[in-house]
Amino acid sequence: MSTPSVDKKTMSRREYMKTYRKTSRLKEMWDVFVANRLAVLGLIIITIFVLLALFANVIADYDTVAIASNPVDRFQGPSWKHLLGTDEMGRDIFARIIHGARISLRIGVLSVLVGLVFSCIIGATAGYLGGVADDIIMRVIDIMACIPRIVMAIAIVAAFGSSEFNMIMALGIATIASMSRVVRSAVLSVRDTEYVEAAKAVGQNTPKIVFSHILVNCVAPIIVQSTLAIATNVMSVSSLSFLGMGIAAPAPEWGCMIATARGNMRQYPFLVIAPGMAIFLTSMAFNLVGDGLRDALDPKLKR
């Protein structure tokens, strides 16, 4: 922080803010994050997948390349024309993978967002109110946690039909159990700090206290947990589709691709390896980034 000499009376708020800049917390965090090589690798992988997904239509047209069957080109190996070869219907596997990335990432991210909204409300209420309310809410969450998430997702999809929207809701609800526990424990650890008491002492109202003093200081564990949850949910999308409960063929969903390729796995292992690697790489990348964020966001680990 440099200290240029300035005449204080004539300066406006904006000029002050310009003269004495805040140190950027984002930059501090970025420095810690970048120091972690694996986390950077994860971030690169995610960026590549996101870019491929965003420009999937530019790279390969959905209807003609990823969906339409082309019997002449069946079971081709990798070549310049078909980077990862073709499948049993002569469709380009690379095109299907990048269109699949769209589905996986979209459902993975959106389902976590859905779960996050519910978890924040549930976890913050339980943590802030405490007492009987906390007991009741957390027992319900305990019961939810006892049902394996994939079973719960299957149940929801089975009941409401297997659309993409239902998948997002199903996986989102399945995320609530673990996520709301994280939110609650974070809120609990902040709730009794003296700065929250100080806010009460100056007469601040409850919603303001919860949002600008408590939740703000819970952001770090919530972000980390969310990143890890995306990894899990990306895998769950594929698992559900593999079981035929999620996205149905001919959509180029990764789990779905593995399921259809199973019959030809012996002769053409690439049909399974390619989408398998895609699933593995995305979920690993999110896990790595999550770990990196944990270090970057935790003030205790600084220095």
Add this chain to the structure above:
Amino acid sequence: MSDNVILEVNNLKKYFKTRSGMLHAVDDVSFTIERGKTLGIVGESGCGKTTTGRSILRLVEPTSGTVIFDGTDITKLSKRELRKKRQEMQLIFQDPFSSLNPKRTVCQTIEEVLKLTGEYKNSDERFHRVLEIMEMVGLDERLINAYPHEMDGGRRQRLGIGRALAMKPKFIVCDEPVSALDVSIQAQILNMLRSLQNELGLTYIFITHDLSVVNYISDDIAVMYLGRLIEKASTEELFRNPLHPYTKALLSALPVPSLHNRQKRILIKGEISSPIDPKPVCRFAARCDHCTEACLKGEPPLVEVSPNHFVSCFMVQPEQG
């Protein structure tokens, strides 16, 4: 009660329910403070001094008793009225590390309070008030956008004091405001609290375990032991003529940083007993050398043995005439 009394605490009690019984954190404490004065509350950990401070501000709900501040009974106020009244009564915390929101800069911390007063509608005016407050507590203006973790303990404590002063309170409860600081910084803060009191006409309750600090800053001192007020007198009187055996021991246990005028220590045996469901006897009896049968039969009342000197001990009799 005279106009000069700003705060009157009557029979304040705060009990906490625990698994093993009722914890008597504050048990039947009464005192008054005059406008512009400082009352020091001294005691060891677990004596209820912090809970007393919080109960007066109703940051914890008192179990019973009344707290009359400036003619209004705080304990009877609704939540909304209380929020208003709190503007006049503030709190300074012990730990400058945990009492500041780590995600808020100096400016944001003070400005939040200013917004609540509703006094400064114009953003630039409000901002200049922030600068004024920073100057008042000795924070350099270049720290305007600093986060708590970028400042040392002394500066953080200055910010904590600035946050309390932003409300323009009449009365501040200082809960061990200097015990987490180094001596040289501690002296800076004590001097500042003293001069702020003179400038702004503040009334303080100064809670501490450090007798030399309380001696420096207080006009009157109340000594607490296991939730009870056992002695209260003016600072000179208490240090010159302590009457309760515990006060005597406490004063003599204070390590004096000088090699001369040393007094012989009175060592008291044992440790503080449990505050859970205490028996209705003198709470200090088990550690007291002068314990008699009377002490084990009932609780000694707080009596005024000489003008403005209150003691709760069977062994001390009021002065005659």
Add this chain to the structure above:
Amino acid sequence: MEEITNTNNALLEIEDLHIHFVSKVETVKAINGLNLVVHKGKTLGLVGETGAGKTTTALAILNMIAKPQGRIVAGRITLDGEDIFSKTEDQMEGIRGNTVSMIFQDPMTSLNPVMTVGDQIAEVLQIHKKLSKAAAAKEAQKMLETVGIPGARSVEYPHQFSGGMKQRVLIALGLACTPKLLIADEPTTALDVTIQAQVLELMKDLKDQMNMSMLMITHDLGIVAEVCDEVAVMYAGAIVESGTLEDIFDRKRHPYTEGLFNSLPDVNNRTQSLKPIGGQMPNPADLPQGCSFHPRCEYAMPKCSQEEPPMHRFSETHCAKCWLYENTDQCMLASQDYVPSQGVSE
């Protein structure tokens, strides 16, 4: 080194110690040319504020500086005739707890919560004194009784003890092997005054009984006056003034020492306002040029910001590191030396 006058009487000697903590971002200079002597049978009070490097000094004596970041740049520590830094980790384990032991500040976290206190003391005895299990248990009970805890309580767990009692247990643990040097790092800071008085009294008695030396690390000059024979005042990783109790309390010479005393409220004279030292402790990663105290010093001269002052010796026991005494032995501070006839207040 010229500081050491009576070498054969010294139990612990630290000579020109420099310790840095190196990280990617910065180099923290924790200890900068520290010289210290603890004499046999004496108690030395090491006084200083947070960040002065008191605890680092203690850890260095035990050769327990956290390794990859912590670097001993220069210096030598001789404990009971042995060079500490030349020892292997195995040899150090024999020295720690045996020749030297340490009592930590926080009694709440320094004991193992899942072992009875008796077992914890007995374990130390089994390792260092090679006692049998039964003999060690018996000895442990005896140790507890020495520190004023009934021997029967040796089967209890730490959580069953109060703060003051835990500190007693730690003292018993530290003294179990009758060390020659006991390092006490703020042993009473976490305790209440009346309990502190008990513990200090106990430590004084035990020190005399066992005829050991003690290094008392504290920020409280009151405690120093109570238990110490000699005092060393530490600032920014180096000793700025050292001497006997009388040297420091009655004939102080260094401006920092004066500032420390002026910051303390005087119980006998409450109207006198405090004269705190201005400013803050310097950042050890970015120490000022010259004398590290000069930015806060009232008496600072141009020279102070350029050159580090040498240690000036006033008497055999008393020395201070300040340019004020370049050409004189006279006190250059505003505060006067203590003269017995004037000091009567009551």
